Amino acid sequence: MPVQITKLLVANRGEIAVRIFRTCRRLGIATVAVYSDADRAAMHVREADEAVHIGAAPAAESYLRTDAILAAAAETGADAIHPGYGFLSENAAFAEAVLAAGLAWLGPPPAAIRSMGPKDEAKRIAEEAGVPVLPGYRGEAQDIGTLTKAAENVGYPLLIKAVAGGGGRGIRQVSRAADLQAELTSAVREAESSFGDGRVMLEKLIERPRHIEVQVFGDQHGNVVHLFERDCSLQRRRQKVIEEAPAPGMPDAVRKAMTDAAVKLAKAVGYQGAGTVEFIVDGSKPLGPDTFWFLEMNTRLQVEHPVTEAITGTDLVEWQLIVASGGKLPLKQKDIKLTGHAFEARICAEDPAEGFRPGAGLILEFGLLEEPDGETLRWDSGFDSGDRIPSSYDSMIAKLIVHGETREAALQRLTDVLAHTQLCGVPANTGFLRRCALSGEFQSGTHHVNWIGENLDALAAVPEIHRTAALGAVAAVLLDDEGAVSPWDLHDGFRLNAAPRRAIQLAADGAAQLFDAGQPLPEEAPFPLVTDLSPRRFAVTCGGDTFLVTIPEFSADADAALGGNVVKAPMPGKVLSVLAKAGAQVTRGETLAVLEAMKMEHALTAPRDGVIEAIHASAGQQVAEGDVLVMLVEE
Numbered sequence: 229m230p231v232q233i234t235k236l237l238v239a240n241r242g243e244i245a246v247r248i249f250r251t252c253r254r255l256g257i258a259t260v261a262v263y264s265d266a267d268r269a270a271m272h273v274r275e276a277d278e279a280v281h282i283g284a285a286p287a288a289e290s291y292l293r294t295d296a297i298l299a300a301a302a303e304t305g306a307d308a309i310h311p312g313y314g315f316l317s318e319n320a321a322f323a324e325a326v327l328a329a330g331l332a333w334l335g336p337p338p339a340a341i342r343s344m345g346p347k348d349e350a351k352r353i354a355e356e357a358g359v360p361v362l363p364g365y366r367g368e369a370q371d372i373g374t375l376t377k378a379a380e381n382v383g384y385p386l387l388i389k390a391v392a393g394g395g396g397r398g399i400r401q402v403s404r405a406a407d408l409q410a411e412l413t414s415a416v417r418e419a420e421s422s423f424g425d426g427r428v429m430l431e432k433l434i435e436r437p438r439h440i441e442v443q444v445f446g447d448q449h450g451n452v453v454h455l456f457e458r459d460c461s462l463q464r465r466r467q468k469v470i471e472e473a474p475a476p477g478m479p480d481a482v483r484k485a486m487t488d489a490a491v492k493l494a495k496a497v498g499y500q501g502a503g504t505v506e507f508i509v510d511g512s513k514p515l516g517p518d519t520f521w522f523l524e525m526n527t528r529l530q531v532e533h534p535v536t537e538a539i540t541g542t543d544l545v546e547w548q549l550i551v552a553s554g555g556k557l558p559l560k561q562k563d564i565k566l567t568g569h570a571f572e573a574r575i576c577a578e579d580p581a582e583g584f585r586p587g588a589g590l591i592l593e594f595g596l597l598e599e600p601d602g603e604t605l606r607w608d609s610g611f612d613s614g615d616r617i618p619s620s621y622d623s624m625i626a627k628l629i630v631h632g633e634t635r636e637a638a639l640q641r642l643t644d645v646l647a648h649t650q651l652c653g654v655p656a657n658t659g660f661l662r663r664c665a666l667s668g669e670f671q672s673g674t675h676h677v678n679w680i681g682e683n684l685d686a687l688a689a690v691p692e693i694h695r696t697a698a699l700g701a702v703a704a705v706l707l708d709d710e711g712a713v714s715p716w717d718l719h720d721g722f723r724l725n726a727a728p729r730r731a732i733q734l735a736a737d738g739a740a741q742l743f744d745a746g747q748p749l750p751e752e753a754p755f756p757l758v759t760d761l762s763p764r765r766f767a768v769t770c771g772g773d774t775f776l777v778t779i780p781e782f783s784a785d786a787d788a789a790l791g792g793n794v795v796k797a798p799m800p801g802k803v804l805s806v807l808a809k810a811g812a813q814v815t816r817g818e819t820l821a822v823l824e825a826m827k828m829e830h831a832l833t834a835p836r837d838g839v840i841e842a843i844h845a846s847a848g849q850q851v852a853e854g855d856v857l858v859m860l861v862e863e
């Protein structure tokens with residue numbers, strides 16, 4: 229039954245909401261945003277025609293509330309709902325409630341979500357449809373006796389997977405029988421807390437896996453097509469980092485086998501709308517028709533859908549709108565053409581050098597050096613300079629998408645743009661992304677899912693020459709423009725038998741040092757990009773690593789750089805445990821308390837050797853950014 233969508237509500241936030249609104253604007257469809265307390269001033273709220281407040285910051289009290297979202301749709305007269313990804317996007321009950329309210333649903337039929345939701349059920353259906361599936365245990369019985377026996381049949385090494393899992397959570401690798409029990413306990417605990425369902429399955433482990441997935445699309449008239457594959461093998465902890473399309477080294481025959489399998493599975497469950505069929509591939513040999521197995525189906529628009537749009541010249545949100553309105557797929561299979569190569573890098577506010585700790589707070593500067601043209605360079609962001617990243621949601625804040633005629637050209641563009649992507653004020657993974665993209669393995673397309681983990685130290689560390697070049701660039705700016713600097717900041721130097729030299733007191737990310745302003749920039753360092761955030765502050769990006777360079781007020785900042793006497797909450801969160809004991813002696817680096825924020829645990833450590841003077845936090849307590857949790861005194 230064709231319906232006319234005139235006003236769309238997006239039950240999501242961040243870059244995906246902004247991206248969906250962009251298509252709506254082009255098509256003349258009115259837009260409605262919903263937002264939580266934490267997102268009152270968010271970009272997705274600013275970009276929408278109307279916005280409705282739906283509750284408190286925790287997702288369970290806002291973005292996961294069916295009642296509040298449907299009320300917002302009724303109040304604004306929206307006639308359709310797009311769930312984005314994450315949140316309620318793969319929740320069949322939500323899809324049913326949307327349809328029952330008489331609204332168009334920009335997702336697959338609830339029955340398809342139900343059959344592809346649990347990983348065990350999805351694999352049973354795939355097997356029946358003749359799609360290759362890895363050997364494993366997918367039974368109802370979950371007792372340790374059954375699982376131990378099943379594990380022996382599957383063989384070690386194997387993976388335990390949460391049946392209800394997603395986002396890489398609830399997965400554990402087991403290398404030998406002796407570890408099974410402990411890993412099971414931990415997988416079940418994570419599955420219960422993340423998905424409210426502790427059931428697990430077992431699966432044979434592929435040792436050098438690649439992840440390749442197929443974009444499928446169905447309409448209400450029984451048509452199903454594919455839009456080629458994406459390679460998402462660059463992962464950290466089973467989460468995607470950079471994705472590309474098509475997959476490097478993909479022979480036509482394997483592409484045909486894989487896309488055929490994906491379309492067959494989509495047809496088997498009566499699929500409509502956008503979906504992704506994920507495959508695990510044995511990366512230890514060249515791609516062959518018997519080296520891939522079905523992993524799971526994601527019944528939504530995926531984070532990495534833009535690389536598919538880039539190589540097929542489509543707008544998949546427009547397709548979703550057409551399908552949800554009862555229209556036919558805009559293209560027949562034979563008319564969907566693959567052009568060039570595309571990459572997507574996920575920009576996250578997280579610090580690779582600190583175990584990828586996510587950061588919340590004010591973004592001082594965020595952007596690219598050049599204006600995206602929408603063709604070779606696309607920028608999907610949910611945040612701008614001056615926005616605040618809330619601590620209640622995840623740390624992915626934008627996506628950089630490049631498209632070129634060849635893989636080499638697109639990859640060159642990716643590393644060039646990453647070198648000049650500036651994110652300052654919060655930690656950023658852009659330098660890490662660039663180092664991944666520049667690696668020999670990624671350049672040759674021989675990386676695999678475990679590759680980042682095996683090379684983490686080299687990829688995560690910020691090269692010292694980037695920091696030196698950043699400081700040097702600011703020193704050069706200050707010397708060019710001394711009027712802007714207080715006379716205290718420049719020290720005329722006099723050296724025997726040498727030209728006078730001047731040292732400038734500068735701090736990169738809070739660490740103060742005296743910098744020789746006359747020294748040349750390290751030649752091996754990429755050219756630094758300086759943005760003046762006056763007064764006395766600069767955002768400097770070198771090789772994708774951004775530093776907040778400040779001209780410190782001498783004594784106070786120098787003392788802080790040594791590590792003060794207070795341990796503060798770096799972001800709002802919940803105190804999980806307090807290990808510090810009043811009066812106890814501690815050494816620098818010792819964990820004093822553990823904070824939970826942004827879906828992660830953070831160890832708060834002693835900034836220096838000393839004695840605990842006072843403790844201002846207790847387990848279970850909610851704290852704000854900057855709250856003092858523990859105080860030290862020097863011995």
Ligand code: ADP
Pocket residue numbers: 313314315392393394395396467468526529530531532622
């Ligand atoms: P994609 O496969 O599209 O790259 P991800 O697996 O990275 O998607 O997940 C996208 C978002 O959805 C992330 O925010 C992730 O935390 C969330 N997510 C994925 N699966 C689930 C799930 N089953 N339950 C809750 N959140 C999920």
Ligand code: ADP
Pocket residue numbers: 362387389393394395396397399431432433434435437439463466506508523524677
């Ligand atoms: P999720 O729903 O959390 O995305 P998946 O089943 O899609 O769970 O697996 C996530 C990732 O874990 C895959 O992209 C892959 O990197 C890795 N993985 C999954 N199954 C296997 C396997 N059998 N062997 C090796 N790695 C695997």
Ligand code: MG
Pocket residue numbers: 395506523524
């Ligand atoms: Mg997956």
